[in-house]
Every structure is written in C-alpha cells, then in structure tokens.
Amino acid sequence: MQMIPHSRPTIDYEEVNAAVAVLQSGQLAQGEQVLQFEKALASLIGVGGAVAVSSGTAALHLSLLALEISEGDEVVIPSFVCPALLNAIRYVRAVPVLADINRETFNIAVRDLKRRVTRKTKAVIVPHMFGLPADIRNIIALGIPVIEDCAQALGSRYEGVPTGSFGVLSVFSFYATKVICTGEGGMIAANDLQLLEKIRDLRDYDEKDDGRLRYNYKLTGLQAALGLAQLRKLPVLIGRRRAIAGQYDKFLREYHLSMPVCPPDREHIYYRYVIRTKHVAELLAAGRDAGIAYRRPVFKPLHHYLGMTGYPQTEAAFLETVSLPIYPSLSDTEVKTILHPVRSILK
C-alpha cells in the first residue's frame, strides 16, 4: 500500500541543480550562498538583516544569548508547542514559564500570557502556530521583548505585514518538513543590526581574539543553495497549501464540521491543517488502516513534560485535535484519499 506521509519536502530540479552547482564550486561551508540566503530572507520579511544558523533550535538559543537572558530569568512560551523552545530556554539556564493558548487559533493566549508576567520576565517567545499568525500586535503592546518564532509560519502576514518583522528578533526553521527546507537549518532576522552582529559572532568559534564561549551553529553552502531555490518558489508553495486548505474547508463545511479559524486580519499559510474532533483515536487508527499519516499536531504539550496543570485550552487541544497531511506535493487524488476516513469517522 502506498502511504501518504504526514509531511514531504517539495524538491525539484531547481534544488538539484543548485546543490550540484555548489558541489562543483568547492565552497561547501558557509560562504557566498549563505550570505545570499540571509539577504533574501531579510528582504522577504522586510527587516534590516538576518543570520543563518544550523537549526531553528540554534536560532532560539542564540536569540536568548543575544538578549543576555541567563540563569533565573523567566521566558514565557505557550505549552502547546514542540520542546525546542523549552530546550533553548534550558540551554541558558533560564526558567520556562508556560502560558495557555487561545481555543480558536491555538496560539498563545494574550490574557493568560499577561497573567504569567513577573518582574523576572525577560522575554516571550511567540510561535505562530501551524502557519496562523498569533495576536502579535497585542503581545508587543505588553512591553516585553518578543522573539517571534516563525518556524511554522514563513510567508504569513498579520494586518498585511509579514510575521517575523514585529519582534525584537524572529527565528525560522528549515527542517526537512518545514515550509521551505534545507534538511536542517534556521535563521534569525531582526532590524537591530547590533543584535544580529552579536549572533553572527556567537555562531562561529574560529579566528576570534578572545576566549568567550562560542558555538558551531553555521549553515553550509549546500543548505543555503537549497534554501535559496526553495525561497524563490515560496509563493507557489504557499499557493498550493492554500488551495488544499480550500478543498478541506469545503469538505468540512459540507458536513457541518468546524474548520480551522483564520481571523480576518491574518493570512494563514496552512503549514498544518488542524481539525478539532472528539474522535481523535478513531481517526488516527482509520488513517493507519488506510495508509494515511494523520498526526496529533503537537506530540505532547510542554506542561506534561514539566508535570504541571492549569492549561485547560492546551489540554483540550491536545486531546481533541488531528493534523491532516497538507503540503504542496500532494496530488488532488491524494487530497481526496485523505478525506475518505475523515468522512466516515466524523460525519
């Protein structure tokens, strides 16, 4: 049986040619391709600059270091997100403070976030979950330094403005399943060029005058060439995601099932198509039988790892959501196949 995976990168001859050109150039490590990739992303987001790194996690780690967040400082993050955020906070020995999410958007709930802020709060990391921008304007208004996490949201917009241009820093991931991919990879973008310079310095350990702790978080030329090829196609990649989301919406509407919400001031890129249902286990099992990889959109909420309670909306989202495969290389036939078990379980 031909499986429909939950994610699949869209790699075409452009990426293959770009990779071959780098191999033939002999410049495999960080070089011109990386600089070009950084410029292209900064220009797309509309910020002063960007620094490419080896992963989204590295981007988060260097962002926290650049903001001089250290032992005892508190950093707020939502509970409904992958552990990369928690890990980055732990790398700098800061204290993760979890906030609950908004029921409709699955993004960090501004009211709950506000409640969690103390004198020790040094930053909030705001992931735009599943490709839908968080309520970033109201979060910025709280006056806490914001790190936007655009790992799932490259190309999305809030009030017509690209996400990634609101925070003091913003991070991106180019992991194999992301909106654009380089296998592994990440980026930090910002308007503050001094902060970016600090990050650039920490990314690489060689040929430095002092003995400060530094990292090897560099992106390779090969990865950057892939990233550039992918970035050029971003409108097409997002266009296909939206077209598939449109087909899913139409189907759910026909069966009077609830669709993912997108407030009118935001532009969703449908990195994930997350539906809410009381029949999660049945749907996951039906998918397994039919060779379709439905998934829980978040493997485990962070408050479970930390043994905490008090996150009712995160808990509900964990128990009641399923993510349907959605990526540009899905054919229309595959889209229909994906909906078969949904029809039989949810109608």
Ligand SMILES: Cc1ncc(COP(=O)(O)O)c(C=O)c1O
């Ligand atoms: C919201 C978010 N932030 C950060 C990351 C970490 O990115 P990476 O896997 O490139 O380290 C991910 C990856 O899944 C993510 O979804």
